Amino acid sequence: DADVTQTPRNRITKTGKRIMLECSQTKGHDRMYWYRQDPGLGLRLIYYSFDVKDINKGEISDGYSVSRQAQAKFSLSLESAIPNQTALYFCATARGLSTDTQYFGPGTRLTVL
């Protein structure tokens, strides 16, 4: 079984809808991250969490919110989806240091119509 899983893997939704992307990990890592990938832009950080009680905004947090339900679970929500949030979303995990290797989930392809 994969160490980092994301659900759903693909989602098509309409403008204005609320949507949640979920991430689970079995690596026992403290740190979890949400990134989005857009063509030609690489990956950009949305939110990150050091533990259940510590959540921080990343480079592009506007329009997104997160919840760290447990050490192993980190969810990303789009409260009111808009078309420019169409992207590939990745969850990642790492151990305790900012320079530890981040391990990525398989990604969620989100399309907002």
Place this chain on the structure above:
Amino acid sequence: AQKVTQAQTEISVVEKEDVTLDCVYETRDTTYYLFWYKQPPSGELVFLIRRNSFDEQNEISGRYSWNFQKSTSSFNFTITASQVVDSAVYFCALSEVGANNLFFGTGTRLTVIP
């Protein structure tokens, strides 16, 4: 300013050729880490290597090798005897001590033609 630059947007090679993917980074930190990830057509991101700023030895893993040169702020990745399965987008990334995310380059799409 872009912290990680991958100037090669797309590269095509014929199978069995060697290919080098360039990565130039920018940081004021003396301690930092560099990474390479592979994104095959299936979309997942696969970790390839992590290298700290104090270790300038080149590393070889099978057909893969990495050349780290602090003098030119580069961390280049060479695939020897390329194979079709090497076709993917490759990302270089930088992590600074105290920073909270990876700074990714924009990626290089490698196509290996059979």
